[in-house]
Amino acid sequence: MSAKDLPTMYGLAESDPGQKLIKRAGVVDADLQQIDRIMAEMGRMRQIERRIMRSSQQYMKLNETDMRAIRKMISAKHAGQSVTPGALSQYLGISSASVTKMIDRLEARGHVRRTKHPTDRRSQCVEVTEETHLAAGEQVGRHHAKRFEVAKSLSPEEREVVIRFLASTSDAMESSLDEAGPGETE
The missing domain is CATH 1.10.287 (Helix Hairpins)
Known part of the structure; x- marks a missing residue:
């Protein structure tokens, strides 16, 4: 372009x-x-x-919060970790009641299932279903694979420049959030 x-x-x-x-x-x-x-x-x-x-x-057929929850569950699954409703609430920044409603909705649509927590009998975990995991990989994963190919095509020195630029840009933008007054960050 x-x-x-x-x-x-x-x-x-x-x-x-x-x-x-x-x-x-x-x-x-x-x-x-x-x-x-x-x-x-x-x-x-x-x-x-x-x-x-x-x-x-x-x-x-998901909203943005649902997609973020699905991505979190997929990442946790890849890392061999369990995801509790409380962990989702903290990660998404929404109330436990909202997480419960979201899980109910996602479970009814076949996107997630509740399971017993592996070490805490009082707690439950939520995991993404295999069908949704595959669909997410098809939809989002293929786009991420394109990014990987571009990064792979760069020399190590070029990647270091890109890393430094992106990290510095993120740091600068994050500090601008810290400097902003009330109501100026959203």
Whole structure:
């Protein structure tokens, strides 16, 4: 995709024309164009990720919270860990009553099943069904495999640059959340 085809809403000129947030004095035009292109590609990737998520949600007839719960259960299954309703409540940031309703709904639709906790007789676990695990792999897993192929194609040095950029960007964005006042983060 050429630079002129990228989304412009993330460009410096469009998002901060008065340079109130991002001071550009002393940055040469070629650097600004390259930085703009990085921002546009990041925006394009977020748009594609949202399309993938919506497509997966529609295919599996799940909402965003359901999908996050399913991903958590699949990850735990791969790691050989059990998932309790309490752990889901904490992970999803929702009440235990909401988790119970969600599990009831997912169980009724054949996405999850309740099992006995392996070590605590008073507790139960929730695990994803094999059918849903396969469907999630087909829907979401194939997209993640594409990311792996791109990362694999880079040299170790290039991967280190990408890792440093993504980690630093995440750190900077996270610190901006900590600096924001009430109501400014959502």
